[in-house]
Amino acid sequence: MFSNRDGRETGLKRQRVPDPSPSFLITIPGSSFVYGNAASFGYMGNPLPFPVVRLRGLPFDCTELDILEFFQGLDIVDILFVHKSGRFSGEAFCVLAYPLQVDFAIQKNRQNMGRRYVEVFRSQRQEYYFAVAQEVSEGRAGSPRRAPPRTRLGDEAKESSEHTGVLRMRGLPFSAGKEDILEFFKDFHLSEDNIFIVVNFDGRATGEAFVDFGSAEDSKLAMTRDRMMLGSRYIELFPSATKEMDYAISKGK
Structure with a gap:
């Protein structure tokens, strides 16, 4: 676990990367749980894609709690805020629990968080881990984490x-x-x-x-x-x- 000096996490939580097992549980916002399997979602015989999306245009006072509320109903494994020249860039990566949940996350594209609309688009494992390495190399590790402000x-x-x-x-x-x-x-x-x-x-x-x-x-x-x-x-x-x-x-x- 890594944190930057303004309290945003920059490192990995304990990863819960999807297990490519025959069946899994999908949480769909606004509905009950749906059981599925690799074949029904087109993954049979293929490796499961890494379930990560990239967010752009986030408010500069955005917290982890804001993103959890933005993706309410989805299972969030990790949130990584991206910085440039020591400042929050307005971008973040969000790792989800299951590949299918990426499709539901994409549905939040151009929806508002506060007064700003947020872009949500697919990303890849390599982009996510490269961003993690960048955050660590720029020295944003080891500072105490700050809780989001109370509302x-x-x-x-x-x-x-x-x-x-x-x-x-x-x-x-x-x-x-x-x-x-x-x-x-x-x-x-x-x-x-x-x-x-x-x-x-x-x-x-x-x-x-x-x-x-x-x-x-x-x-x-x-x-x-x-x-x-x-x-x-x-x-x-x-x-x-x-x-x-x-x-x-x-x-x-």
């Missing part, structure tokens, strides 16, 4: 949400285990039985987890940890419920 509406929504004792965590390192989450909430009386790490259909971590604090009072207190760091990642916390937790866990089974 008034987002904070108000969290504050007004009813607490049931369950919190959803988002933004976890893919390597994080239950012991890391226990350390993150070390001021609370929790055990590994209170923690549920969400995985996708092939058993890979999604970067989300649910924590059952047992009482609404404790989960509300735990919200003071919102946007705190776990390793090199800031963690977002959201009030949740047992029903949402059970559903998320069942999707990985």
